[in-house]
Amino acid sequence: MAEAPLFDTLTIVGPGLIGSSILRRARQTGTLARHLIAADCSPDVLKRVAELDIADEVTTSLTEAAAKSDAVILCIPTGAIRPVATEILPFMKPGSILSDVASVRSTLGPDISALLPNGVSYVPAHPMAGTEYSGPDAGFATLFEDRWTLLVPPEGTAPEAVSLMEQFWQQCGARTRQITDQYHDQVCAMVSHLPHLLAFTICDTADRLSADLRGDVLEYAASGFRDFTRIAASDPTMWRDIFLTNKDVLLTTFERFEKEAHLMVEAIRNGDSEAITERIQRGRRIRQSLLDNRQA
Ligand SMILES: NC(=O)c1ccc[n+]([C@@H]2O[C@H](COP(=O)([O-])OP(=O)(O)OC[C@H]3O[C@@H](n4cnc5c(N)ncnc54)[C@H](O)[C@@H]3O)[C@@H](O)[C@H]2O)c1
């Protein structure tokens, strides 16, 4: 006999790239939840979710969806997590779980813990997977396959709730690990936020060149520049929120980067072949370690 799904009713608030990928996975496996609700502030998004047939029910009423659910996952921009959690938590059932996939933790853990009604657990989890695209058409069921999902439950969270969410993400195909909020934000500043800051800035620099030079740069862009444009095509609201929410850690990480960039520039200025080569070799080693770990 097939095992019962992990949850009876699951609501995804924000069925965009990440939310619709969870819904697709849930539809495909049947092991995540029996009944799938997609809730969003945009009727157009919900119309598309219904056309794609990736949820059993769609609604603009987040509170009604929350009241019926055993788990609610907020897949909305980082800046919207706190206000939406504040709105729906009073309606959630005892024994249910609130989660989110926000890219920055900052003070979300303690802030949301302070709002939890009796018997409701908060188990946020951040999948380290994505693309530059947004919206319900962008999702796909294998998005999380073999990627890390970082669980960041606040201290004192019921272990059964953490274990359920861990199983949930593993059934989405992800590798899982539990880390603290602060460490999460430090790691993500380096592996995700700084690279996006650089990609936006490289494209911005090219865009501000004189018209002729800009035209030719874009015309002749080979894979180096092209790879940066993929990242730079990401959603402005999502990235504005990430930069502002992880401001202090990102600025510290950027200062580190500035120092290293300055050392490379100095090596170039001084014709220091050895220093230049040594720095390039580090890059190759990092790429190889990602390939070895099946993360590239
Ligand atoms: N895109 C990625 O690569 C990626 C990866 C991991 C985590 N994340 C995080 O996941 C979250 C969602 O990102 P995405 O790329 O799936 O976004 P998306 O733009 O594809 O989808 C977000 C959805 O949230 C809805 N929404 C926005 N504000 C809302 C509100 N107040 N109430 C109800 N619905 C609301 C939007 O209408 C949209 O349908 C973000 O917090 C992001 O930082 C993104």
Ligand SMILES: O=C(O)C(=O)C[C@]1(C(=O)O)C=C[C@@H](O)C=C1
């Ligand atoms: O692959 C991409 O395009 C992404 O931007 C995914 C990415 C990342 O930077 O790695 C973006 C934000 C997330 O919070 C996690 C993953």
